[in-house]
Amino acid sequence: MFVDRRDAGLRLGERLRGLPGAEDAVVLGLPRGGVPVAFQVARALGAPLDVIVVRKLGVPYQPELGFGAIGEGGVRVLNPDVLRLANVTRDEMAEVERRERAELERRAQRFRGDRAPVDLAGRTVIVVDDGIATGGTARAACxxxxxxxxxxxxxxVPVGAPETIASLRRDADEVVCLDTPDHFYAIGAWYDDFSQTRDEDVIECLRQAADWSAG
Structure with missing residues (x-):
């Protein structure tokens, strides 16, 4: 359906032009693959671009099961139901968060360098990824x-699994997805070119966006 992430971003940006609040929006790309898509969305809307770096907090004996997520600035969101059912102790929570916090800060520094994060307070925030399968990272980002x-x-997002997109409407005020194919099995299947996005590609997108915002 999409030539590459640039094409997906151009189409998504066109769809979002009439979005209420778009004139004061901030566009946040999920690294790495979501950033080239978000770059085109930000250009279409004339909005600032930033990354949103999140890390899932996984239950120690079952890491794929998230009991919460963390973001920059000390932000932490927890799922009390998972914490209760998995019987995660305070010490276990602290150790998982310590490890994931270190990785989050390393990645944020790598992508953004010395630039401060864009302030989100009171703004419409558009979280962008290149596609959604299970939705765990997108949910945490929202x-x-x-x-x-x-x-x-x-x-x-350009494409997503129908049931996941439906469930994410509980976490976002609005979900915009260009296509929700019935037989969804992999994000990359909906792109002609789904080559890996490098750290350097993310850094360059953010650098160019910072230049146009400054100008």
Missing amino acids: QVARAHGASRVVLA
Whole structure:
């Protein structure tokens, strides 16, 4: 359906032009693959671009099961139901968070360098990824954006699994997805070119966006 992430971003940006609050929006790309898509969305809307770096907090004996997520600035969101059912202790929680916090800060520094994160307080925040399968990272990103003070959270993706997109409407104020194919099995199947996005590609997108914002 999409030539590459640039094509997906151009189409997504076109769809989002009439979005309420878009004139004061901040576009956040999920690294790495979501950033080239978000870059085109930000250009279409004339909005600032940033990354949203989140890390899932996994149950120690079952890491794929998340009991919460963390974001920059000390933000932490927890799922009390998972914590209760998995019987995660405070010490276990602290150790998982310590490890994931270190990785989050390393990645944020790598992508953004010396630039400060864009302030989200009171803004419409558009969280962008290149596609959604299970939705765990996108859900965490929406929760973290809201915890940073976003007045409205919009999740925008080119393609996603129908049932996952439906479930994410509980975490975002609005979900924009260009296509929800019935037989969804892998994000990359909906791109002609789904080559890996490198750290350097993310850094360059953010550098160019910072230049146009400054200008």
